[in-house]
Amino acid sequence: xxxxxxxxxxxxxxxxxxxxxxxxxxxxxxxxxxxxxxxxxxxxxxxxxxxxxxxxxxxxxxxxxxxxxxxxxxxxxxxxxxxxxxxxxxxxxxxxxxxxxxxxxxxxxxxxxxxxxxxxxxxxxxxxxxxxxxxxxxxxxxxxxxxxxxxxxxxxxxxxxxxxxxxxxxxxxxxxxxxxxxxxxxxxxxxxxxxxxxxxxxxxxxxxxxxxxxxxxxxxxxxxxxxxxxxxxxxxxxxxxx
Ligand code: ADE
Numbered sequence: 001x002x003x004x005x006x007x008x009x010x011x012x013x014x015x016x017x018x019x020x021x022x023x024x025x026x027x028x029x030x031x032x033x034x035x036x037x038x039x040x041x042x043x044x045x046x047x048x049x050x051x052x053x054x055x056x057x058x059x060x061x062x063x064x065x066x067x068x069x070x071x072x073x074x075x076x077x078x079x080x081x082x083x084x085x086x087x088x089x090x091x092x093x094x095x096x097x098x099x100x101x102x103x104x105x106x107x108x109x110x111x112x113x114x115x116x117x118x119x120x121x122x123x124x125x126x127x128x129x130x131x132x133x134x135x136x137x138x139x140x141x142x143x144x145x146x147x148x149x150x151x152x153x154x155x156x157x158x159x160x161x162x163x164x165x166x167x168x169x170x171x172x173x174x175x176x177x178x179x180x181x182x183x184x185x186x187x188x189x190x191x192x193x194x195x196x197x198x199x200x201x202x203x204x205x206x207x208x209x210x211x212x213x214x215x216x217x218x219x220x221x222x223x224x225x226x227x228x229x230x231x232x233x234x235x236x237x238x239x240x241x242x
Contacts, residue, residue, distance in 0.1 A: 001111060003032045003166060006082045007155060008075075009117040010057060012036045014152045018159065026169050034159075035082075042077040058119070067121035075116065075127045087112035088137045091128055092151035092158065096140035099158055101181035103141060107158075108165035110137075115159070117151035184233060186225045188218040 007015055015036045026032050043055040058068035083089060088110045097103070107113060116123060132138040143154040163169060170176055180187035191202040205217045227239045234240020 002030060003108075003110070003163070004084070004112045005032060005034045005159060005163075006087075006112065006114045007034070007036045007117065007159075008039050008078045008082060008114065009036065009152055009155075010039045010119060011117075011150075011152055012038045015156070017156055026163050026166065029168070031166050031169055032163050037078060037082060039074060039078055042081070043071075043074045047071075047073040061121060065121075069121050070118050070123040072124035072126050072130075075123055076130070079114065079116065079127070079131065083114050083131070083136065084112045086110070087114050088139060089114050089116060089128070089131050090155075090158065091116045091118065091123065091138065091140045092143065092154035093118065093122060093140045094142050094145075094147045095122070096142040099141040099143055099154075099161070101161070103139070104158070104161040105165050107139070108162045113159075113162070115151070115155040117155050119150040183222075185222040186230060186233075188221040188225070 009015070015034070018034050018036075039057055040055040043052060043057050046052045046056075056071070057074050058070050061067065061069045079089065088107065090107070090113055092115065116127070128138050128140060141154075141158065143157055148154060165176065176182065178187065191206060195202045195207060203217070205214060208214070223234075223238065226233050231239070231241040235242045
């Protein structure tokens with residue numbers, strides 16, 4: 001089955017990046033098709049039906065406060081047009097659930113993903129609520145604990161993480177199984193030739209040819225790295241800080 005990805009944004013030109021790199025390859029191989037839509041195309045008329053020459057997509061927040069909020073009527077028109085019955089609505093937001101490898105794997109099985117990229121202070125909260133009420137899966141997801149200017153960069157990162165998990169996309173499926181986060185641990189360190197470089201030697205065990213001992217060493221390295229860099233990923237019994 002071919003995955004369809006739609007992106008709705010006020011910066012459609014930003015998504016030219018989808019044409020290059022691995023993702024460009026996946027599109028050529030027809031595992032995935034992408035469609036980018038300009039949100040302003042849905043802002044030609046105001047909520048009362050009169051023309052809006054400015055194609056306004058945002059307005060001041062009810063209750064006051066800084067910044068602007070994206071209008072639900074404009075988003076409603078765009079999403080009614082773009083979302084298919086089996087589509088999943090993904091809204092990148094610093095207030096979302098963490099975007100993890102497990103979530104990427106789940107989303108890689110959806111027939112259609114629609115990324116709604118908000119700017120300013122986000123999208124009127126009723127948009128997510130409305131499509132969830134309508135029976136769609138709605139995922140508000142955050143890339144990490146920092147704030148970007150909008151959802152565009154986050155959408156590109158999520159699209160890359162998701163599409164590389166589509167079966168047939170990566171040349172070497174084993175590299176997906178072994179990489180960081182696939183088993184809840186960080187990946188072990190990797191080395192290639194030369195065995196000695198600027199006074200630094202590749203660990204002897206990797207040159208030994210003992211496959212079982214190499215696997216054991218790599219697992220120990222995974223645990224050590226994870227303990228040091230990401231204790232939040234480990235239970236206390238493994239030296240972590242769950
Ligand atoms: N939009 C702004 N900041 C974001 C973040 N950290 N993750 C996802 N979307 C965002």
